Amino acid sequence: MGLLAAGIGAGIVAVGAGIGIGLIGKGAVESIARQPEASGDIRGAMILTAAFIEGVALFGAIICIILALG
Amino acid sequence: MIKFFTFLSLFIVVFLLGQPTVLAADADTESNSPIDIMGTVADHDYFTFFGTKLYLPRLFLWQDDNGSTQFSTYGSTKKALASGNFEQIDYVITPVKGSMLIDFSLTSHLLYFWFGLGALALFTMYAGSRYKKGIGTSTAPKGVLQNLFEVFYEFIRDEVAKPNIEGDKHKKYVPYLFTMFMSIAFMNIFGLLPYAATATADITVTAVLASFTFFVTQFSGTKDHWQHVFWFPGVPLGVKFLMIPVELIGLFTKPFALAIRLFANMMSGKIMIIAILGLIFIFNEMYGSIAAYGVSIFSVVVTSILYILKLLVAILQAYIFSLLSAVFIGMAVEEHEHDHDHEEHIHADLSV
Numbered sequence: 001m002g003l004l005a006a007g008i009g010a011g012i013v014a015v016g017a018g019i020g021i022g023l024i025g026k027g028a029v030e031s032i033a034r035q036p037e038a039s040g041d042i043r044g045a046m047i048l049t050a051a052f053i054e055g056v057a058l059f060g061a062i063i064c065i066i067l068a069l070g
Numbered sequence: 071m072i073k074f075f076t077f078l079s080l081f082i083v084v085f086l087l088g089q090p091t092v093l094a095a096d097a098d099t100e101s102n103s104p105i106d107i108m109g110t111v112a113d114h115d116y117f118t119f120f121g122t123k124l125y126l127p128r129l130f131l132w133q134d135d136n137g138s139t140q141f142s143t144y145g146s147t148k149k150a151l152a153s154g155n156f157e158q159i160d161y162v163i164t165p166v167k168g169s170m171l172i173d174f175s176l177t178s179h180l181l182y183f184w185f186g187l188g189a190l191a192l193f194t195m196y197a198g199s200r201y202k203k204g205i206g207t208s209t210a211p212k213g214v215l216q217n218l219f220e221v222f223y224e225f226i227r228d229e230v231a232k233p234n235i236e237g238d239k240h241k242k243y244v245p246y247l248f249t250m251f252m253s254i255a256f257m258n259i260f261g262l263l264p265y266a267a268t269a270t271a272d273i274t275v276t277a278v279l280a281s282f283t284f285f286v287t288q289f290s291g292t293k294d295h296w297q298h299v300f301w302f303p304g305v306p307l308g309v310k311f312l313m314i315p316v317e318l319i320g321l322f323t324k325p326f327a328l329a330i331r332l333f334a335n336m337m338s339g340k341i342m343i344i345a346i347l348g349l350i351f352i353f354n355e356m357y358g359s360i361a362a363y364g365v366s367i368f369s370v371v372v373t374s375i376l377y378i379l380k381l382l383v384a385i386l387q388a389y390i391f392s393l394l395s396a397v398f399i400g401m402a403v404e405e406h407e408h409d410h411d412h413e414e415h416i417h418a419d420l421s422v
Contacts, residue, residue: 044229051390055327058334
């Protein structure tokens with residue numbers, strides 16, 4: 001049961017993080033296309049925000065690992 | 071004073087590293103799975119040097135049943151067990167009589183942590199000796215290493231510290247951020263070497279690194295930082311009390327997220343490579359050697375691509391760690407102007 005929960009949970013975490021990072025990438029690419037001279041700042045902000053989303057996703061992933069192993 | 075510390079640290083290093091004993095292959099190979107993924111990622115009491123296991127010394131501060139505190143050193147885990155004073159219960163060494171106070175034993179992850187710090191020290195000391203001679207200050211920097219140093223240092227100063235920490239205050243934190251960036255980058259890259267262990271794929275190492283950021287952030291916090299924690303400006307009185315626990319938890323989730331992020335990224339990369347390479351051995355056991363040859367083509371190609379990705383991730387995670395440290399420090403050292411209303415100060419809490 002724990003294994004099943006861990007698997008489903010990891011899948012949902014991946015879906016959420018994928019949507020989030022995809023939206024960030026979309027926004028960043030669109031704004032770089034609109035204003036190519038600001039690409040440096042946009043890239044920094046993109047990586048920072050992606051790191052936050054990744055942090056949330058990794059919290060979920062760690063919980064799943066604990067569920068699977070414990 | 072510095073000389074004394076240099077001598078002391080050298081003595082500790084020589085004393086601790088002087089006695090590893092070379093032993094033959096490990097005894098516990100009776101596992102029925104063809105590949106042990108978690109065992110490869112876990113911390114060990116040996117240091118693998120080109121396939122040979124060099125067992126690391128064990129140091130115990132323990133209390134025997136008479137209540138007296140003792141400090142014992144053994145050349146390896148086997149010698150500690152052979153002495154009769156200690157027994158092994160599920161990878162944890164405990165005294166037969168009495169209790170363990172602190173286990174000071176060296177482990178492979180600790181060793182690679184030191185290698186990372188040592189590489190950083192050599193790198194910066196080399197660059198520092200160059201600048202002392204005047205190369206780089208009066209003339210242009212010379213040589214690959216010094217140029218590399220300048221590239222990284224200016225990157226941290228101009229891209230990480232300056233945009234996130236306001237005003238002239240960023241100058242104070244550039245050395246800290248540079249130390250964090252380079253040591254994490256060295257540790258991550260050392261983990262990619264053959265036979266090596268990744269120090270940052272251990273939650274204790276990343277927790278220590280993140281706690282440095284925590285303490286630097288709290289000790290450099292201004293009055294405004296603490297006011298935002300204990301008496302949030304610009305909200306009704308009831309909400310002020312409500313915000314205290316939220317902000318207090320927020321103080322701790324920031325470094326916690328830092329530690330988890332670095333740990334999980336390095337750990338998952340390692341597990342992924344071992345699992346994909348392990349497919350060869352699993353197929354060999356289940357379907358015979360021909361299937362294993364077929365899978366090996368796929369495995370080796372995917373692993374090569376993953377290795378390039380991991381090289382990128384190694385630098386990127388070091389960058390993200392130092393960037394987020396800079397953001398947290400920048401939030402703590404910020405000084406607000408309190409003469410107008412506080413609408414603009416209620417910023418989103420960047421806790422995770």
